[in-house]
Amino acid sequence: MGTYLIRRFFLMLLTLFGISVLIFVMLRIVPGNIADILFDAAGMIDVAEKAKLEHELGLDQPIAVQYVEWIGGLAHGDLGYSYVSEKPALQEILPRIPITAKLAGLALLFSVVFGVPLGVISAVKQNTGLDYVLRVVSLSGLSMPAFWLGLLILMAFVHYFGTIPIYTDPPKDFWSALWLFSIPAAAVGFRSSALIMRLTRSSMLEVLRQDYIRTARAKGASNQNVNYHHALRNAVLPVVTVIGIEAAFLMGGLIVTETVFNIPGIARFLVEAIKWRDYPIVQNLVMFIAFVAVMINFLVDVLYAALDPRIKYS
């Protein structure tokens, strides 16, 4: 296990290095830089002034030099300055992480709490009325676009309650935070729970047909014991994989939800930073999201062994 962990650690570093090169080069391939955007916003074309600004920001240096400077700074905890706000990038990025983490965490909780049990019920009650209803619900969750569902929820709130659950100020306490994040989390979690529900159902159906399940029933084990102890534990491995993928996606991919519910999280900030070609923000944010994704994948791998003792790492 120890060797495996060390190997995985170095593999993680290699992956992050690859991502850093990719994001750095890709950003510079996209036409225009911050100077272009700033001058465009001012409707100006002063070439000399633009060149001066590019020089000030170090954008006229060779890409390799810029890359080394960035990685060197990153290694020392210096993320540079936002080109737009002119504040330290860390100061801009840090406050947004808990916002997205809360939203993503709640959405994941919603999707697991609803997705796994309903998937099990759907499999156990296969081809019954309840199974059909749950299948329709899960298909709806997969096919409804998040922006549409989000706007529908907002419109319903305005129409029926005369209020709107959007982020305008930081929540003051735990309960107001829970209220603020639970509605967008439910909108996002609905899609994720639908995915988890369908996967749990198909995985459970496969396991329920296995000989050892029949043996357990023959030995007089209760339905609950068979379904949740014997079957679910073995069916849950692919579900854990998907939960891991969903968790990584939720950290950086909630642009639509953050936009509709006006949540100042990571994804919206990233899109805004790309629009301004705010390289220090984009590079560091993408690296953070990549780090989270890599870590989650690693945790999922470790969890496999805990869930299924037959899996051994060497």
Next chain:
Amino acid sequence: MRSKYLALAAAILAGAAVSTAQSAEPKHGGILHIYHRETPPSLSIHEEATFSVNAPAMGIYNNLIIYDQHKPQTSIDTIVPELATSWSWSKDNLNLTFKLRSGVKWHDGGAFTGKDVKCTFDLLQGKAQDKFRKDPRKGWYDNLGDVTVNGDDEVTFHLKRPQPSFIAMLASGYTPIYPCHVSAAQMRTHPIGTGPFKFVEMKQNESIKLVRNPDYWKKGLPYLDGIEYTIIPNRATAVLAFVAGKVDMTFPTEMTAALEKDIKQQDPTAVCEIKPINVNTNLIVNRDKPPFNNPDLRQAMALSLDRKSMIDIILQGQGDMGGSLLPPPEGVWGLPPDQLKTLPGYGDVQKDREKARAIMTKLGYSASNPLKIKVSTRNLATYRDPAAVLIDQFKTIFIDAELEPVESSAWFAKVARGDYQVGLNLTGNGIDDPDQAFYENYACGSERNYTHYCNKELEKLFDQQSAETDIAMRKKLVWEIDKKIQEDVARPILFHARTGTCWKPYVKNMTIESNSAYNGYRYEDVWLDK
């Protein structure tokens, strides 16, 4: 029984009258919540060129002089003193002297003096040691020789040639006075002004917060405790937030006619105004590139335009036909309708198109052999939509055009390089004054003269109208120039759009300017009747 009802009605009316009388008295307190359409690049007004900056930032600053914030039509006649108490011209109209208000303090406690005025204009002219990152209105002050300080309470602007309308630029929301002791860089991140509101913070994608300046030199003002702009870029969410009462006001001039209708349906108490914003949509033709270097072809293109149908399709009728200056009644200097009708492309559309087809046939084009072109424009809906209609209208005169959407960041650079055939552009005028519009957009060599139109004879008229002190005489000259610009197909104006602003009925003393979108956001005497 009837008399009882009458008595009740009278009592209700009397109560309403008392309540109106009470509410007419301004109240102190409350935070005005407005949604903002985007995070502005900074709140340093001098470095930016969008009213996304002016709207939240104007409350932080003061000018020497300012357009009266409660007269919707801004003009030289509506200018009132602000940091200056009075102004006077020398006999030769070359020196403009301002007496300055004493006892005014910057938000950080320093005293405002004439040196701050000089520093501001030195920065704008690039003469100061400190520099702006960008200086989009440097050209406004080309005619300014120098600013001299005569003690703490007086400054004189020395002009190179007489320019009576110079004060129009000083009165713009674009011309606040900056403090000498604060760097240009700090003004971008934490602006210091003398205005009714102090800057608290700006968080990207979240909010901009301003708080009441308790030491404001206008005693008793501002009425509001502060203004908070919540940044809501998604328009659907923003409209719902307004309807639900999460914000008291929409972002100024951000509502289309359809959205305004939607708001009124959902909240009939909302107060909404649709007005011109002095931003025109125009056609730019690269006159250096064949075959567009042929004036006949450019003439045919101008004759193909059906402006009314464009306004109906794109703006649901909320737009105006005009020349390079905003048309009356809201515009002060625009060509009147009777003169506009005589210009190519502004009369009978069918007849004009027949003329255009005749020109095209003469040039060798026909339905079977159309002229194939590209219409380039910024990849934004406000640009793309009219470009699509334009392409459709070109088809009527044997022009087969293809839309080329250009990434926003590359647009001005592409136009400046002349790397386009035909383009569609939007031009916003900071003030409703011919000097700004003519020198900026049509003068030979001007940075924003995207089509490189150059008429030296006309430029003499630019100077002549600029120096003219008689308003009626100046207007005559301005119309003559505008007609010539349109006849030369320098940059055909497709339409001047109108847009809307809505606020809740308890927001009082709110005035939306009708010939500018850049000058009316001081909000010092806006109050909340709550």
